[in-house]
Amino acid sequence: MRVAGTQAPNHKQEAALIARLRGGDESSMADLYDRYSGVVYGVALRVLGDTAAAEDLLQEIFLQLWRNPQAFDADRGRLAPWLAVIARNRAIDVLRKRPLEANIDELPISTGVDLEDDTSQRLAVEKVRGALGQLPQEQRKVLEMAFFAGMTHTEIANKTGEPLGTIKTRIRSGLLALRKAFA
Amino acid sequence: MKDHAQYAETLALYAMGALDNPQELADLQAHLGTCGECRRELDALRADTALLALSATGPQPPLRARQRLLSAIAAEPRLQQREQQEKRFVLGRLRSSWLSFVPIAVALVLAILSMLLLKENLRIRDRNAQMAAELSEAQNKSAHAQEVLDMLNNPKTVRMTLVAMPNHPQPQIKTFYAPEKGHLVILANNLEPLPEGKVYQLWLRPPKGDPMPAGTFWPDSTGNRMMMHALETPGIEAQSFAVTVEPAGGSLTPTMPIVLAPTR
Numbered sequence: 242m243r244v245a246g247t248q249a250p251n252h253k254q255e256a257a258l259i260a261r262l263r264g265g266d267e268s269s270m271a272d273l274y275d276r277y278s279g280v281v282y283g284v285a286l287r288v289l290g291d292t293a294a295a296e297d298l299l300q301e302i303f304l305q306l307w308r309n310p311q312a313f314d315a316d317r318g319r320l321a322p323w324l325a326v327i328a329r330n331r332a333i334d335v336l337r338k339r340p341l342e343a344n345i346d347e348l349p350i351s352t353g354v355d356l357e358d359d360t361s362q363r364l365a366v367e368k369v370r371g372a373l374g375q376l377p378q379e380q381r382k383v384l385e386m387a388f389f390a391g392m393t394h395t396e397i398a399n400k401t402g403e404p405l406g407t408i409k410t411r412i413r414s415g416l417l418a419l420r421k422a423f424a
Numbered sequence: 425m426k427d428h429a430q431y432a433e434t435l436a437l438y439a440m441g442a443l444d445n446p447q448e449l450a451d452l453q454a455h456l457g458t459c460g461e462c463r464r465e466l467d468a469l470r471a472d473t474a475l476l477a478l479s480a481t482g483p484q485p486p487l488r489a490r491q492r493l494l495s496a497i498a499a500e501p502r503l504q505q506r507e508q509q510e511k512r513f514v515l516g517r518l519r520s521s522w523l524s525f526v527p528i529a530v531a532l533v534l535a536i537l538s539m540l541l542l543k544e545n546l547r548i549r550d551r552n553a554q555m556a557a558e559l560s561e562a563q564n565k566s567a568h569a570q571e572v573l574d575m576l577n578n579p580k581t582v583r584m585t586l587v588a589m590p591n592h593p594q595p596q597i598k599t600f601y602a603p604e605k606g607h608l609v610i611l612a613n614n615l616e617p618l619p620e621g622k623v624y625q626l627w628l629r630p631p632k633g634d635p636m637p638a639g640t641f642w643p644d645s646t647g648n649r650m651m652m653h654a655l656e657t658p659g660i661e662a663q664s665f666a667v668t669v670e671p672a673g674g675s676l677t678p679t680m681p682i683v684l685a686p687t688r
């Protein structure tokens with residue numbers, strides 16, 4: 242896989258990589274870093290807007306994966322989207338100055354999107370960006386405020402002056418539009 | 425389905441952690457606990473957010489970040505590895521064990537011997553203590569017997585015989601009083617049994633003043649009793665003795681009538 246400069250393995254390769262990680266093979270971390278550091282760092286930088294803070298978070302997330310590889314359940318999803326969401330959630334914690342938990346979350350993330358190889362994943366990213374580009378600017382803005390700025394729907398409503406119900410609807414329909422792009 | 429529609433929009437907020445209304449949050453979490461369909465929709469929405477996250481990929485971390493991570497990992501053994509090392513360490517001790525087991529075995533034997541010796545020592549100590557107690561008791565008995573004997577043979581001992589008053593059976597009490605020490609021995613015979621809560625009390629009658637308590641006693645099943653008593657103050661001359669029946673524990677002044685009094 243190549244997602245804007247990162248390479249992701251297909252499912253079998255990923256399973257083997259996880260097995261090496263769980264076996265304590267340090268070289269597996271080098272491989273994982275080479276493949277997924279772009280995803281984690283990109284999300285962290287987008288949320289935090291600070292390269293040093295994003296680098297620290299990148300370090301933290303990979304170290305926690307090394308310490309607790311069981312946190313990722315390969316049966317319930319793929320590593321790339323899982324790491325992306327973990328990076329986003331942790332970055333929001335940093336942004337809101339909330340203490341980071343000792344272990345990374347065990348969120349089930351199964352995109353249902355074909356991420357078996359570099360080409361399909363590159364296409365997936367392009368498709369996401371394309372779908373976002375199709376959304377009305379107000380809707381895309383609300384989605385980004387909720388996801389990348391970690392704002393609650395009340396905070397978004399206060400900032401935009403839009404009713405709470407409108408914010409709710411825009412967020413849900415924006416997510417469904419991304420899903421629809423891959424249907 | 426009305427429930428699912430009702431929760432659809434809050435589910436999207438929840439998937440992003442953007443739902444901040446406590447009531448809506450509590451309602452949704454309660455609903456998720458019972459609704460598998462909404463839990464599946466929540467998983468799908470989280471996957472949607474993952475797509476959104478992937479849109480941020482592009483910037484690459486600085487090259488130093490990779491080495492920084494790998495150095496940190498190299499310096500930090502994994503828990504599993506630490507467990508394995510600890511396990512190997514334990515196994516290693518056991519394997520190298522025939523030599524290292526000898527001092528352990530010797531220590532165990534010494535410990536067992538020490539425990540046996542300690543137990544024997546404690547047994548001997550108990551026996552000694554028991555013998556010392558028995559000896560002390562025997563010495564006390566001997567001393568008392570000697571004291572009684574000395575008293576009975578002492579010419580200075582004041583001897584009196586108390587007999588029943590008229591129309592009374594033949595109870596008798598002999599008193600032996602050593603004024604210089606204030607010691608008193610009585611030998612009682614044929615006393616009548618007492619009601620519950622009552623005792624006989626001996627009174628010393630000094631030449632002047634009120635009678636003084638000189639000990640309480642009660643007869644055995646045959647009506648007999650021997651008693652030794654020491655007055656609180658030695659040196660008191662006894663003009664006579666008398667016996668009354670008093671409540672258990674004795675009295676400070678005699679309760680009439682006198683049931684035994686001297687014959688002379």
